[in-house]
Amino acid sequence: MLLTPVDNSAIVAALAAALDGGPAVLPLSADDPRAGELRSAMAPGEPTLPGTAVVVATSGSTGAPKGVELSATALRASAAATHERLGGPGQWLLTLPANHIAGVQVVVRSLLAGFGPVLRGTRPFADAVRSMTGPRRYTSLVPTQLVRLLDDPVGLEALCSFDAVLLGGAAAPASLVDRARAAGVRVSTTYGMSETAGGCVYDGQPLDGVRVRLSDGVISLAGPTLASGYRRDPVGTSAAFVDGWFRTTDIGELSADGTLSVSGRADFVINTGGVKVAPAAVEAVLAEQAGVAEVCVVDLPDAEWGQLVAAAVVPVDGSSPPLVDDLRAAVRARLGGPAAPRLVRFVTALPLRGPGKVDRSGVRDVLRGS
Template sequence: MLLPADAVLASATATSERLGGPGSWLLTLPASAIAGLQVLCRSVLAGIPPTLLGKSEPLTAAVRRMPAGRRYTSLVPTQLRRHLDEEPDALRSFDAILVGGAATDPALLDRARAEGIAVVTTYGMTETAGGCVYDGQPLDGVRVRVTGGGIELAGPTLALGYRLDPAGTETAFAGGWFRTRDAGALDADGRLTVVGRLDDVVISGGVNVAPASVEAALREHPSVVDAVVFGRPDPTWGQRVVAAVVPAAGATPDLPTLRAWVSARLGGPAAPRQLQVVDALPLLHTGKPDRRAVAALTPEV
C-alpha cells in the first residue's frame, strides 16, 4: 500500500476536530493495523504519549494509567461487546470510543449508548488511512458517493495506490476516487449506510442475501452472542446460507429456531440452512472474525 504521511496526518487532524479536540489515546489494537497506527499518529499530533493496554490487562487498570483530560480509544465490535459485558464503567470514562473494522450490530450500539457510552461508528480502510466516515458522515475534506450500489471515497486521506501493482491500482483508484468493494446507500442528508460487501453476497434460490444482515439478526436472538454467516455451494439452492454462532451462557441454539427467527425478519431465503455452534469465533490479529477459519471449522454437508 502506498499510503503517504500526508494522508495519515490529514486523517488524524480531521478526527481530532470531529471528536472535539486533542486528548490521550488508549491503544488496544496492533500497530500493524491501520486503526492501531492511527492511534499512535493521533497521539503524536496531540503531543500526549499513548497508553498501551497490556495483554490480559483489565480495561479499568489501563484507564487509571491514562492522563487526565479528554480520553479516546478505538475498538473493534468484538472488543466493545466484551468490555461492555465486563467493564462498562471503564468504557464510560472515554469521551469517545471509535468502533470500526467490521459491521457493528445496531443492538450493540443501542445498548452501549443506553449505558452512557460515547460510541462513534467509523467506516474506512487502509486505502483511506483508516476510518473516514464517522456515524455515517464523512470527515472534513472526505467525499462519498455510491455508484451502482458500490461505495466510492475521495479526499486527502486517500492512498496513492498499491505498491508494485499498477493493474490493481488502476482498477481501484480512478479519477481521485477509491472504489471500495462495499455496498451502501446515501440518504437525503448525505448520511452513508453500509449494507455489506459486494463480493460477499450469498445468492440462495436466486435471491441476494447479505451476510451482515443475517449476522445482525442472529445476534438479536437471546441464545446467540455472536455470529458469522457465509455461503456454501448447494445442489438445490445454488448457495445455502451457513451460520456459525457462539451461544449465550447456558443456551443451546438450534437450526429450526434460528431459521424461523431470521425468516421472520429477513425472509425465507436469508434463513440459515446449516448451523455450526462454536465456543468462540477465531479472530485475526486486528480483532476481526477470521472468516476463513470459521469456514474451516464448519464441516461440508
C-alpha cells in the same frame, strides 16, 4: 527504503519519525506467522511512492497481500478530522495491533496531539486506563473487545470514562451499539479501510473533507485521507484510485441527509437455489435476536442448492442458547425463506484474523466440523 519494526514501542518511535519526514515504516507484528512473508512481499529495500510515511500490509486473505502506501499528509488529515469530530485532541489508548491501520492511527492521533499513546500490552484494561494523563481520553476497539468489556464491570467502568470510543474493524450489530450507549459508553461507529487511512465515516457521516458517492450501490470515497496507491502495483493502483476517488468493494445506501449505511461486500453474495442472499443482511437480523452475542453467515457448498446459507452463532449464554427455529423464523419473516440459514451452529467464539475481523474461511471450517 522501509523500516520494519515488529513491536509496539518500536513502531511508535518509527511512526513519530516518519510523520516528521523520516524513513517510511512498514509496521509488522512479531506474533504474526506471516510477518516474514509480508516483509518479503513488500520489498523493504525498494523505493516507496513519493511522500510515503507508512506502508500498511493488508492481510491478503483472498490473495496476495497488498501494501497500502499512506503519506504523512493523509495521516495528519485523518487525525485532525477525527479530533475535530470528537471534540478536540487527546491521548489515545492502544488496544489494537499497531501493524494494522486502526492501530497506526491511534498512535498517529496521540502523537499529533502532543502525547505518547498509552500501550495497553498485557495489562488489564482498567489498569491501562488509569495510567492515562491526557485532558481528553480516547480509544479504538473492535466489536469483540467491546462485547467483552461490556460483560466486565471493572472494564465497563473504565470504558465509560473515555470522551469517545471508536468502534470499527468489522461490522458492529446495532444491538451492540445500543447496549454500549445504554451503559454509558460514548461510542461512535466507524467505516473505512487502509486505503482511506482508517475510519473516514463516523456514525454514517463523513469526516470533514471526505466525500462519498455510490455507483450501482458500490461505495467510492474521496478526500485528503486517501492513500497514494499500492506498493509495487501500478496496475492495481490505477484500477482502484481514479480521478481522486477510491472505489471500495462495499455496497451501501445514502439517506436524504447524507448518512451512509453499509450493506456488505459487493463481491460476496450467496446463491442458494438461484436466489441471491446478502450475508450481511442475514447477520443483521440474527444479531438483533435475544440471546445472540455475535454471528457470522457464510456459504457452504451443497449438491442440491448449490450453496447453503450457514450461520455460526455465539450465544450470550452458552448453557441456554436461543432456539434455532426462532432464529430461522426471524430471518424468514424479514428477508424471505431462502435467506433463512439451513445450518446453524453455536460456537464459543468466532475465529478472527487481524484486529477483530472475522475469518470467514475459519468459520466455514467450523461449520463443516473440521
